[in-house]
Amino acid sequence: MSKTTTILAIETSCDETGIAIVRKTGDKVEVLSQALASQVDIHALTGGVVPEVAAREHVQALQPLISKTLTEANLNPQELTAIAVTVGPGLIPALTTGLMAAKTLSYAWDKPLVPVHHIEGHIYSALLMEEPIKFPALALIVSGGHTLLINIPQHLTYEVVGSTQDDAAGEAFDKVARLVGLPYPGGPNLSKLAEQGNPKAYDFPRPMLKTSDFNFSFSGLKTSVLYTWRDIPDNKKTAAQADVAASFEQAVIDVLVGKTRKAITKYQPQSLLLAGGVAANKKLQHELQTMVATHKVPLYCAPGALTGDNGVMIGQAACFAFEAGRIQPWANVDATARLPVTDFSMPLG
Ligand code: KG4
Ligand code: ZN
Numbered sequence: 001m002s003k004t005t006t007i008l009a010i011e012t013s014c015d016e017t018g019i020a021i022v023r024k025t026g027d028k029v030e031v032l033s034q035a036l037a038s039q040v041d042i043h044a045l046t047g048g049v050v051p052e053v054a055a056r057e058h059v060q061a062l063q064p065l066i067s068k069t070l071t072e073a074n075l076n077p078q079e080l081t082a083i084a085v086t087v088g089p090g091l092i093p094a095l096t097t098g099l100m101a102a103k104t105l106s107y108a109w110d111k112p113l114v115p116v117h118h119i120e121g122h123i124y125s126a127l128l129m130e131e132p133i134k135f136p137a138l139a140l141i142v143s144g145g146h147t148l149l150i151n152i153p154q155h156l157t158y159e160v161v162g163s164t165q166d167d168a169a170g171e172a173f174d175k176v177a178r179l180v181g182l183p184y185p186g187g188p189n190l191s192k193l194a195e196q197g198n199p200k201a202y203d204f205p206r207p208m209l210k211t212s213d214f215n216f217s218f219s220g221l222k223t224s225v226l227y228t229w230r231d232i233p234d235n236k237k238t239a240a241q242a243d244v245a246a247s248f249e250q251a252v253i254d255v256l257v258g259k260t261r262k263a264i265t266k267y268q269p270q271s272l273l274l275a276g277g278v279a280a281n282k283k284l285q286h287e288l289q290t291m292v293a294t295h296k297v298p299l300y301c302a303p304g305a306l307t308g309d310n311g312v313m314i315g316q317a318a319c320f321a322f323e324a325g326r327i328q329p330w331a332n333v334d335a336t337a338r339l340p341v342t343d344f345s346m347p348l349g
Helices: 040-044 051-073 092-109 118-125 169-179 186-194 219-231 234-267 282-295 311-323
Strands: 004-011 016-025 028-038 082-088 113-117 137-142 147-152 159-163 271-275 299-301
Touching: 004 051, 004 092, 004 311, 016 051, 016 311, 028 051, 028 311, 040 051, 051 092, 082 092, 082 118, 082 311, 092 113, 113 118, 113 311, 118 137, 118 147, 118 271, 118 311, 137 234, 147 234, 159 234, 169 186, 169 219, 169 234, 186 234, 186 282, 219 234, 234 282, 271 282, 282 299
Parallel strands: 004 082, 082 113, 137 271, 271 299
Antiparallel strands: 004 016, 016 028, 137 147, 147 159
């Protein structure tokens, strides 16, 4: 009989309340139920996430979503093995709401608490596969807060080999979108508009593409777009919007794909994982797919609905973490705004 782990997971690090019940039986991971409350419409009013507003929305969403996932999974709380929660990085007021809910349930239902790192969650969102993936794996995590290349020699072991020196890729998408007058959330709107533009119209820089390390920088690119946009006459701006979007997007993708190619050559992974909000970008997926094919490395991309923040990814990571012995007394678990994923890495063994 295979061991079974059933976890209720809570994610509230930013502006999505994500709840999921995930079950791992042997190597097989399945999602029993999931629920997501997005705050996009609320934060669109302010053009970005206001932490206290996000926290208030999480508080309202948490209890109904938890009840809903239990009902849909047809489970009573005693059938759960553990409660998992994102403890960082993220917005402290937002993280704290999920953490308080998780601690309360852990105490009331007498279930162990499994702390999960948000980036670990993104990594595991690309691992919801029929068959187990092969290690070592390399992960490209591209979100609103992070741009990371992570070498993963085995489950739950993380070596960050590259990161951004300034803006994250998603952040650059969001800032450029705002610059050219697109509404929040900028990234998806900008990439949609880019489909109608010419990616060669403007020759934007590819920052750090030629450096021998695996780090990124997007702030110079954003500034270059700013100057180009400023110099386009007002009566030509609408016509130029799609070309600027497409040329910017191409510059970001060239850097992401170029650096990932370099990391593949060095780390020789058996699998490439792509996850985080920007992983929803179809052009990025396509160009990475073309690149990895020449290296004969399979690409595993988080499913469309799971590229952004959600509870499923936390539940998935938590199943592996719990089975590896990660349980923390709830009194010792805190929310942390800045938290390296390597703090959660298990030693090689
Ligand atoms: O992972 P995520 O949902 O939240 C964070 O942990 O940051 O990522 C959100 C980011 C935002 O910056 C958003 O603009 C970006 O992902 N994003 C995209 C696309 N869809 C979402 N960026 C480019 N192209 C997209 N299609
Ligand atoms: Zn995220």
